[in-house]
Amino acid sequence: xxxxxxxxxxxxxxxxxxxxxATVSRVLNGNPNVNEIVRDRVVRxxxxxxxxxxxxxxALRSTRxxxxxxxxxxxxxxxxxxxxxxxxxxxxxxxxxxxxxxxxYDIDLEYEQARLLVERGVESVVLVGSTHLPATLAMLxxxxxxxxxxxxxxxxxxxAAVGFDNxxxxxxxxxxxxxxxxxxxxxIAGITQDNDRAAGRRDGFLNELERSGIDRATVPxxxxxxxxxxxxxxxxxxxxxxxxxxxxxxxxxxxxxxxIKCCHAAGIAVPRQVSIVxxxxxxxxxxxxxxxxxxxxxxxxxxRIAADYVLASPSQRLHLxxxxxxxxxxVRESTAPVRR
Amino acid sequence: xxxxxxxxxxxxxxxxxxxxxATVSRVLNGNPNVNEIVRDRVVRxxxxxxxxxxxxxxALRSTRxxxxxxxxxxxxxxxxxxxxxxxxxxxxxxxxxxxxxxxxYDIDLEYEQARLLVERGVESVVLVGSTHLPATLAMLxxxxxxxxxxxxxxxxxxxAAVGFDNxxxxxxxxxxxxxxxxxxxxxIAGITQDNDRAAGRRDGFLNELERSGIDRATVPxxxxxxxxxxxxxxxxxxxxxxxxxxxxxxxxxxxxxxxIKCCHAAGIAVPRQVSIVxxxxxxxxxxxxxxxxxxxxxxxxxxRIAADYVLASPSQRLHLxxxxxxxxxxVRESTAPVRR
DNA sequence: TTGTATGCGTTATCAA
DNA sequence: TTGATAACGCATACAA
Numbered sequence: 001x002x003x004x005x006x007x008x009x010x011x012x013x014x015x016x017x018x019x020x021x022a023t024v025s026r027v028l029n030g031n032p033n034v035n036e037i038v039r040d041r042v043v044r045x046x047x048x049x050x051x052x053x054x055x056x057x058x059a060l061r062s063t064r065x066x067x068x069x070x071x072x073x074x075x076x077x078x079x080x081x082x083x084x085x086x087x088x089x090x091x092x093x094x095x096x097x098x099x100x101x102x103x104x105y106d107i108d109l110e111y112e113q114a115r116l117l118v119e120r121g122v123e124s125v126v127l128v129g130s131t132h133l134p135a136t137l138a139m140l141x142x143x144x145x146x147x148x149x150x151x152x153x154x155x156x157x158x159x160a161a162v163g164f165d166n167x168x169x170x171x172x173x174x175x176x177x178x179x180x181x182x183x184x185x186x187x188i189a190g191i192t193q194d195n196d197r198a199a200g201r202r203d204g205f206l207n208e209l210e211r212s213g214i215d216r217a218t219v220p221x222x223x224x225x226x227x228x229x230x231x232x233x234x235x236x237x238x239x240x241x242x243x244x245x246x247x248x249x250x251x252x253x254x255x256x257x258x259x260i261k262c263c264h265a266a267g268i269a270v271p272r273q274v275s276i277v278x279x280x281x282x283x284x285x286x287x288x289x290x291x292x293x294x295x296x297x298x299x300x301x302x303x304r305i306a307a308d309y310v311l312a313s314p315s316q317r318l319h320l321x322x323x324x325x326x327x328x329x330x331v332r333e334s335t336a337p338v339r340r
Numbered sequence: 341x342x343x344x345x346x347x348x349x350x351x352x353x354x355x356x357x358x359x360x361x362a363t364v365s366r367v368l369n370g371n372p373n374v375n376e377i378v379r380d381r382v383v384r385x386x387x388x389x390x391x392x393x394x395x396x397x398x399a400l401r402s403t404r405x406x407x408x409x410x411x412x413x414x415x416x417x418x419x420x421x422x423x424x425x426x427x428x429x430x431x432x433x434x435x436x437x438x439x440x441x442x443x444x445y446d447i448d449l450e451y452e453q454a455r456l457l458v459e460r461g462v463e464s465v466v467l468v469g470s471t472h473l474p475a476t477l478a479m480l481x482x483x484x485x486x487x488x489x490x491x492x493x494x495x496x497x498x499x500a501a502v503g504f505d506n507x508x509x510x511x512x513x514x515x516x517x518x519x520x521x522x523x524x525x526x527x528i529a530g531i532t533q534d535n536d537r538a539a540g541r542r543d544g545f546l547n548e549l550e551r552s553g554i555d556r557a558t559v560p561x562x563x564x565x566x567x568x569x570x571x572x573x574x575x576x577x578x579x580x581x582x583x584x585x586x587x588x589x590x591x592x593x594x595x596x597x598x599x600i601k602c603c604h605a606a607g608i609a610v611p612r613q614v615s616i617v618x619x620x621x622x623x624x625x626x627x628x629x630x631x632x633x634x635x636x637x638x639x640x641x642x643x644r645i646a647a648d649y650v651l652a653s654p655s656q657r658l659h660l661x662x663x664x665x666x667x668x669x670x671v672r673e674s675t676a677p678v679r680r
Numbered sequence: 681t682t683g684t685a686t687g688c689g690t691t692a693t694c695a696a
Numbered sequence: 697t698t699g700a701t702a703a704c705g706c707a708t709a710c711a712a
Contacts, residue, residue, distance in 0.1 A: 007483055010706060020683045025707055033681060050482055055460045056399035057705035060688050065396065067460075074425060081421035085414060088442055092453065097439045097460055102428055113432065120395045120407075120437055142390055143347055228623060257627055283568060287597055287627045349689060360699045365691055373697060397689035400704050 008049035016045035069117035070126040073105045086303030124310035131196045153324035162305045162323040169327045170204025177247040181338040186245035187221045188234040231258020253278040271336035290333030348389035356385035409457035410466040413445045426643030464650035471536045493664035502645045502663040509667045510544025517587040521678040526585030527561045528574040571598020593618040611676035630673030
């Protein structure tokens with residue numbers, strides 16, 4: 001293997017293989033109409049030169065970048081990191097690269113990140129949730145860039161969605177706690193501002209309670225960022241209520257873990273005095289004491305299926321535009337029937 | 341704003357602004373030698389057309405892609421996801437995009453991912469650890485692509501490193517436990533095959549014990565993947581030893597959390613019967629009962645500093661080639677002096 | 681089955 | 697300060 005000063009180009013491979021650039025290009029792109037012997041010479045020459053195609057030139061000429069973008073709130077939360085892990089793994093099986101950007105739950109920043117992705121020529125964009133600036137979607141549509149919502153199952157006019165129904169998930173939590181006999185509820189939600197998923201779970205929870213005759217105005221809802229100490233603080237506030245809730249639904253396992261810590265510190269028994277339901281089914285759900293009852297979010301599945309969507313041909317995509325995944329209730333130790 | 345069928349190109353902006361493409365290019369690239377009035381016309385025209393530059397063409401012509409690659413073992417472990425989060429945040433401040441690939445701790449797969457990154461034209465690559473195929477590094481060097489090791493402070497002949505000394509970290513854990521009076525040790529290490537960091541921590545731990553007169557052959561070391569259940573299983577094996585260890589160092593907080601779960605199940609009191617030290621200081625270290633004594637890995641700092649390195653000019657980089665960050669011991673509740 | 685010629689959209693070089 | 701022109705590396709249409 002020669003040590004090249006710069007880098008071998010396609011034409012250098014052609015020269016060494018004693019054929020034309022077009023033939024090299026054909027071999028590189030798997031075009032079957034190439035003589036076996038010539039193909040072999042080309043492959044050998046490319047290897048000898050350590051030839052690596054120039055993706056920019058390729059993209060410019062073919063208008064196919066084999067680049068996909070993803071904009072997620074943060075990688076610092078396992079629920080997103082795991083989705084991205086699965087997404088990337090699937091894409092790279094097909095030699096598609098993933099550019100990943102974080103928005104910090106800020107839809108204005110998300111717009112800026114989207115612009116950068118458009119400039120990079122991504123062929124599709126994976127987004128989280130369905131709350132986005134109209135300008136963001138308009139830009140993607142103008143550039144004919146497909147996008148997929150994740151963590152939600154609401155597909156809009158354009159775009160696709162692979163995820164779950166947050167409202168339904170909230171209702172599931174409420175129904176489970178109602179069935180345990182609880183009558184005093186509280187909720188620790190994520191920040192619902194510009195966050196349709198957090199808002200959906202809250203609304204579903206309150207809707208289901210209301211269907212059972214509980215006035216939603218009597219259910220205290222506090223919001224916190226997805227951090228342990230916010231969960232703790234929120235639980236403290238809930239426990240200051242005149243009539244303490246006996247059942248608390250948390251919008252995330254992190255918040256729930258914080259809530260449990262609060263109870264430990266305050267000497268409140270879980271689940272004897274208060275039942276706590278989390279959301280996500282992160283690894284930490286097995287680490288709290290008591291272990292956490294929670295709703296399982298299929299993060300890995302979403303990543304894989306979103307990848308399959310963007311890898312699909314435009315005609316196949318029509319059938320894949322909306323995919324609702326099931327949310328499972330995982331019952332562990334943090335919930336119990338209400339005490340009489 | 342017009343609704344474009346395809347997408348406006350630089351020449352369209354030039355036409356609308358009534359100037360040459362060259363001038364538009366100058367404005368877009370912040371070249372100061374442009375008349376104020378013309379500049380304004382160009383900016384206005386670009387906005388009106390919803391113009392977004394074609395990154396591929398730009399890259400092809402200028403040989404600057406503003407793309408950085410990262411290859412990490414997995415995003416499914418907070419210690420890496422957090423580093424990448426910080427890395428990406430810093431890069432995007434400078435309009436540099438990050439392509440992220442996972443290798444699953446497989447250095448052959450890492451090579452394939454590196455090849456893909458080279459093809460995409462990344463200007464730098466962020467790697468984890470210092471164990472890589474020679475072919476991987478050779479390829480990067482041949483293509484004049486800078487690379488940075490993270491999670492290690494060992495810089496090689498070429499390349500840079502921002503991280504910490506794993507061997508020293510292992511010794512720190514040993515020293516702490518020795519000072520608590522322990523004499524029977526065990527270790528639950530990560531898989532050390534092709535993993536210099538896991539091996540380094542193990543070696544440091546054993547080295548320090550040996551310096552205190554403990555024969556390393558008498559210290560049981562079991563290896564597990566970074567998963568809760570592996571931690572549990574490894575701890576079970578350690579507890580089957582003839583003379584049970586009174587102090588166990590785990591190569592990761594995940595393993596340590598699993599070990600604590602094992603102790604709960606087996607009725608072994610932590611830290612009264614066995615002290616456990618973790619590694620990473622993940623959020624979960626505060627969720628175990630007892631809370632975990634551990635060594636803090638500066639994941640966020642590594643990401644930020646690695647970003648600063650790849651963003652630096654070649655001349656600046658010389659001063660930044662090696663950066664060792666401190667590892668702090670965080671004492672919580674899972675360790676105690678040995679019982680007499 | 682192979683080769684020749686052209687152009688993708690941009691920036692760099694040069695001249696004006 | 698501005699414009700004309702060429703070239704980046706490759707894939708494709710077309711010719712042979």
